[in-house]
Amino acid sequence: MFPERFSNLPAYAFPRLRALLDSHAPGGSVVNMTIGEPKHPFPEWVPQVLAENVDGFAVYPPNDGSPELLDAISAWIGRRYGATVGPERIMTLNGSREGLYNAAVALLPESKAGKQPTVLIPNPFYQVYMIGALSAGAEPVFVPALRQTGFLPDFGSVPAEKLDRATAAYICSPANPQGSVADRAYWKELITLAEKHDFTIFSDECYSEIYRDTPPTGVLEVAEEMGADPERVVIFQSLSKRSNMPGLRSGFVAAGPESTKRLRQHRAYSGAPLPLPLQRVAEKLWADEDHVVTNRTLYQEKFAEADRILDGVPGYQGPEGGFFLWLPVEDGEQAALDLWTKTGIRVLPGAYLARDVAGENPGKPFIRVAMVTPKEEMAQALITLRNHLYQ
Incomplete structure (x- = not known):
C-alpha cells in the first residue's frame, strides 16, 4: 500500500x-x-581536468566531498558572501535537488509541540520542496508569491497557528520561476520570523550567479551579520546554472555544525557521492570566476x-x-x-x-x-x- x-x-x-x-x-x-x-x-578546460583525474573512477569517492573540494567551496562562500563557513559545515551533493529533498528528511522533526509540523513553501515553487515536506510527515503550507508581494512569499502573512507549527521554510532567490530577488531587508525579516517561531530556513540559491547588475544578497551573509544561530539557515547551491554543467550533478549544502552532522549521517546510509574525477572538476569550477x-x-x-x-x-x-x-x-x-x-x-x-x-x-x-x-x-x-x- x-x-x-x-x-x-x-x-x-x-x-x-x-x-x-x-x-x-x-x-x-x-x-x-x-x-x-x-x-x-562550459569552460574549455573541463575535459583536461577530467582526463588528468580519470584514475579516480577506480576508488570509492569521499562521501561528504574531498577535502580539496570542501575547501574550494568554503573559500567561494567567503569571497561571494563575506561569510565564514568552514569545510566542516559543508557537504557536497549530486545536484541541489538531492539536498533540498534530503534536508527535510534528515533535519525536520516528526512533530512540534505535539502537533503535525508545517513546512512553508512559496507558491509557485520548485516541486521537490513539496515532496520533501510530505516525506518528512509535514503539512505543506503554500504561501502565494504574487506581483503585489514582489513575487516573493510573504511568510509573515501565514496564520500564527501554522507558523507556530512550522519547522522549515523553503525560499528560492533569485526565484524560480519569477526571477525576483530577496534583498537584505527581506532576509532580515525572514530570519527574525524564523527565530520567533523556531523554524529553519532552507535557502535555494542555485541561480545566484545569474543577475542583471548587483549580486543577489545571500541569506548566509545576513544571518552572520545578525548573529543568528548557525543552525537557523541551510543553503543549497549548484554548478548547473553557474557553470553550465547540469550533467555534472554537483552542488553543495552548507549549514550549522549540528545540521551538517545530521545531513552527513543521513547521506552515509542513503546517499550516492559524486565520483572523485567529477569532484576534481567541481573543485576547479568553484575556484574560477572568469x-x-x-x-x-x-x-x-x-x-x-x-x-x-x-x-x-x-x-x-x-x-x-x-x-x-x-x-x-x-x-x-x-x-x-x-x-x-x-x-x-x-x-x-x-x-x-x-x-x-x-x-x-x-x-x-x-x-x-x-x-x-x-x-x-x-x-x-x-x-x-x-x-x-x-x-
Whole structure:
C-alpha cells in the first residue's frame, strides 16, 4: 500500500506538459523554452581536468566531498558572501535537488509541540520542496508569491497557528520561476520570523550567479551579520546554472555544525557521492570566476533583448536574476497549447508549477519561458511569441 500522503499528488510538470501538447503537431519549427537546462558552453578546460583525474573512477569517492573540494567551496562562500563557513559545515551533493529533498528528511522533526509540523513553501515553487515536506510527515503550507508581494512569499502573512507549527521554510532567490530577488531587508525579516517561531530556513540559491547588475544578497551573509544561530539557515547551491554543467550533478549544502552532522549521517546510509574525477572538476569550477562572468554576460545580453522585444506588453516585468521569463497571459495552459500548435514554440504553463489554494492557482495566468537557447534564436522566438499572444 502506498503512503496516503502521496495519493493526491498531481503529475509532475513535464509529464503534464507532454500530455497537453504531444498529441498535437507543432505549428512551426520547434523551439523548446520549457526546461531550465543551460546551453551556454562550459569552460574549455573541463575535459583536461577530467582526463588528468580519470584514475579516480577506480576508488570509492569521499562521501561528504574531498577535502580539496570542501575547501574550494568554503573559500567561494567567503569571497561571494563575506561569510565564514568552514569545510566542516559543508557537504557536497549530486545536484541541489538531492539536498533540498534530503534536508527535510534528515533535519525536520516528526512533530512540534505535539502537533503535525508545517513546512512553508512559496507558491509557485520548485516541486521537490513539496515532496520533501510530505516525506518528512509535514503539512505543506503554500504561501502565494504574487506581483503585489514582489513575487516573493510573504511568510509573515501565514496564520500564527501554522507558523507556530512550522519547522522549515523553503525560499528560492533569485526565484524560480519569477526571477525576483530577496534583498537584505527581506532576509532580515525572514530570519527574525524564523527565530520567533523556531523554524529553519532552507535557502535555494542555485541561480545566484545569474543577475542583471548587483549580486543577489545571500541569506548566509545576513544571518552572520545578525548573529543568528548557525543552525537557523541551510543553503543549497549548484554548478548547473553557474557553470553550465547540469550533467555534472554537483552542488553543495552548507549549514550549522549540528545540521551538517545530521545531513552527513543521513547521506552515509542513503546517499550516492559524486565520483572523485567529477569532484576534481567541481573543485576547479568553484575556484574560477572568469567563466562565471562570461556566462553572466551572455544572460545579461538576453535580459536586454527580452526587455526590448517585450517592452509595452501589459504586465511584463523582466527578471532580476535567473533565466526565466514569467509572462502574464489570460490562461497559461491555453496559451501554451496555442503557441505550440500555431508556432512550434514550447513553453510551460505557470499552473504546473503551483498548487491550488482555496480554488486559486497563482500560476494560472502565467507562462514560464526559459531563456536558454542562443540569443538570436531566443529573440526570434520571443518576437513570434509576442506577436501571437499580445497583438
